Amino acid sequence: MKSSRSRVLSTFSTATFITVLFAATVSSAHAAEPQAEPIQPIAPAKVQHPERVALGEKLWFDPRLSRSGFISCNSCHNLSMGGSDNLKTSIGDKWKQGGINSPTVLNSSLNFVQFWDGRAKDLPEQARGPIANPIEMAFTHELAVDTLRSIPGYVDEFRKVFKSVKLTISEITLAIAAFEETLVTPNARFDKWLKGDKTAINAQELRGYQLFKGSGCVACHNGQNIGGNSFQKMGLVEPYKTGNPSEGRAAVTGKDADRFNFKVPTLRNVALTYPYFHDGEAATLSQAVDTMGRLQLARKFTPEENADIVAFLKTLTGDQPKIVLPMLPPSSDKTPKSKPFE
Amino acid sequence: MKSSRSRVLSTFSTATFITVLFAATVSSAHAAEPQAEPIQPIAPAKVQHPERVALGEKLWFDPRLSRSGFISCNSCHNLSMGGSDNLKTSIGDKWKQGGINSPTVLNSSLNFVQFWDGRAKDLPEQARGPIANPIEMAFTHELAVDTLRSIPGYVDEFRKVFKSVKLTISEITLAIAAFEETLVTPNARFDKWLKGDKTAINAQELRGYQLFKGSGCVACHNGQNIGGNSFQKMGLVEPYKTGNPSEGRAAVTGKDADRFNFKVPTLRNVALTYPYFHDGEAATLSQAVDTMGRLQLARKFTPEENADIVAFLKTLTGDQPKIVLPMLPPSSDKTPKSKPFE
Known part of the structure; x- marks a missing residue:
C-alpha cells in the first residue's frame, strides 16, 4: 500500500505538493507526536475526594506525627523547594543523618513503586515508613494515632472524611496519599x-x-x-x-x-x-x-x-502545586507532650 | 450637674423611662466601650510595600538562611501552629536546645520591643538574631548574604524591591520584617x-x-x-x-x-x-x-x-494569615552547599 505522501506526489503539481506536504507535516506534528515520543505530558490532578485531600494536607504539615513534634512530611519533601530538601541526605530526629537522598514528592503518584528501593507498593504504604523510622520522624504508629485522637479538630475531621469513629494509621496514610496525589506539576x-x-x-x-x-x-x-x-x-x-x-x-x-x-x-x-x-x-x-x-x-x-x-x-519544571498553608487543629490538654530532648 | 439618667427620670413615666434607659445603654455600649476597655481591637494589616512582603515571605520559608539548609524562620514560628513551635524550648542547629520558649510571630509588630528580654528595638533588628545564633540557625550574616547573592532569582528580586544591586543583611531583615508586619490576626x-x-x-x-x-x-x-x-x-x-x-x-x-x-x-x-x-x-x-x-x-x-x-x-484567636506557600528560587551551581552534618 502506498503512503498518502506518495499518492499526493503522483496527483498534484510540485508547488501544490509542497503546500500539502507542509500542511501534512504540521498536522502530523500536532496529532501524532504525543504518541510517538517516549515521554508523555501529564495532566493536572483529578481530585476525587477533596475532603480527604484537605485532611491529608494538614497531616502533611503536622510535626506532631513525629516524636519530637518538630519534623513533618514537609521537612524533607519541602513543597517550596521542588518537594525535596535539597540536601545530600536528610536530617531526622535528633539530627540523625538519613541514609539516602530524599526523593521529590512531586508526581510521586506516577511512580510504579515508592522509595528508591521500591519497598512500598503505593503512596499509603510509603507514608507509613517515615513516621516510624527511627532516623526520620522516629515515632510509632500507635503514638501517632494516640496523638491525633487527642486533638478534637482531627477527631471531627477524620469522622467526616472517613465516616468512621476509629482514626487509624490506615486512615492517616490514605489521607496523606490523597494529598500527595494532587502534587503533580503539569504544563512544563x-x-x-x-x-x-x-x-x-x-x-x-x-x-x-x-x-x-x-x-x-x-x-x-x-x-x-x-x-x-x-x-x-x-x-x-x-x-x-x-x-x-x-x-x-x-x-x-x-x-x-x-x-x-x-x-x-x-x-x-x-x-x-x-x-x-x-x-x-x-x-x-x-x-x-x-x-x-x-x-x-x-x-x-x-x-x-x-x-x-x-x-x-x-x-x-512544571507548574508547582499552589498550597495554602493549612491551619492545624490545636492540641488539647490531653495531647501527649512532645519531648524532643529526651 | 444632673446626669442624663436623672433628667430622664424626672420627665417621663416609668415605662417610658425603662425604654429610654435601655436604648441609652445599648447606644453607650456601641459607641463608648471601644475607648473604655483596657484592650483594643486590631485591624487587618495595611500593606505598604507588597513586593517587599512577597520577598520577605520567601525568606521566611527559606532554610538556606541557616547553616544546615534545614531550619527556616517558620521552623520555630510555624504559621500553621499559631506562629510558634508548640515546644517548651526550640530545636536549633544540630538539635541544640534553645534557651527560651519561642514567642509567636503573630502580631509581633504590635510589641513595643522584640525578644522576651527586649534586646531588639524592632522586627528588622530582631530578624538578625536567629540567623547568626549558634543554637538557632547557626549561620553568619556574611554567609547568608553570600548564599542569597548566588541565587539568580533572589538577586533579581532584591534588585527590584530595593532598587539597589547590593543585597545586604539589612535588606534581608527589612523584607522579613515587612512580611511579619502582615501577620496580624484581626476579627477575634x-x-x-x-x-x-x-x-x-x-x-x-x-x-x-x-x-x-x-x-x-x-x-x-x-x-x-x-x-x-x-x-x-x-x-x-x-x-x-x-x-x-x-x-x-x-x-x-x-x-x-x-x-x-x-x-x-x-x-x-x-x-x-x-x-x-x-x-x-x-x-x-x-x-x-x-x-x-x-x-x-x-x-x-x-x-x-x-x-x-x-x-x-x-x-x-483571630483570623490566621492566609499564606500561599512561596516557591523558593533554586540555588545555582555557585551556591555554597549546606553541610548539615559537619
Missing part, C-alpha cells in the same frame, strides 16, 4: 512542546532532547514521569563509587544481583531537586549528566552536549 | 465584642473577661496586643521557680533588679501558642492562669474562675 515547557507548541522550547533545548533520546537516556527516563517506572542498576558499564551504604533493591529481595538496583528517579522538576542520585553526590545537573553518560551509557558528553542536555532538563 | 471574637457585637462572646466568656479585668490580669495584659507593651517581673508576689537559666531583662541591662523581668507576652491567639511562659513550663491555659494568679496577683482562682478566664482567653 517540554509538555507544551509535546502537545504541539513548537515554540515552547528553543533550539538548544530541542538539541538536548534529541541527544537525550539518541544517546539512550530515554531508555530509562521515559513515560509520563520521565523515570519512576523501572529499577535499573546504578553503574551499568562502569561501577559507581560511593561511600553511601544503600544497597538498593537488594535490601528488599536479598539477592546480590539486585545490589545498586534503584528505582529510576523522575526527571520532572529536576532543576529544583538537586543534589542528585541516591547518595546526593552529584551537586549539579551538569555533573549528573556527565556521570550518567559515563556510567550508564559509556559515553563522555562534550561540554556542548552536556549543556544541551542540561538545557533540555530545565524545560521539565 | 473578643474584638468583635469590643466593637459592639454583644453576641460574639457568651456569658461564661464575658464572666472570664470581667474577672480578668477585676483581678488585675489586665494591668499587664492590655492594649492592642493584650500584652507586649511593658516589662514585668515573673514572680511578683511569690518567686517563680524554674530550671530555665534565662535572666530576662537583666541580660540586657546588667542590673540585678531586672532579673526575671520579661516582656509581657501577647495573649492574642494564646489558645494556639502553648506551652506558656518563657520556659514553656505551663502546658495548658489552665495551669498558666493558675500560676499567674498565685505568683503575680496573690490570688488562688477557684476552678470555676479558672475555667471562666480560660474561656475568655479562647476568644482571643
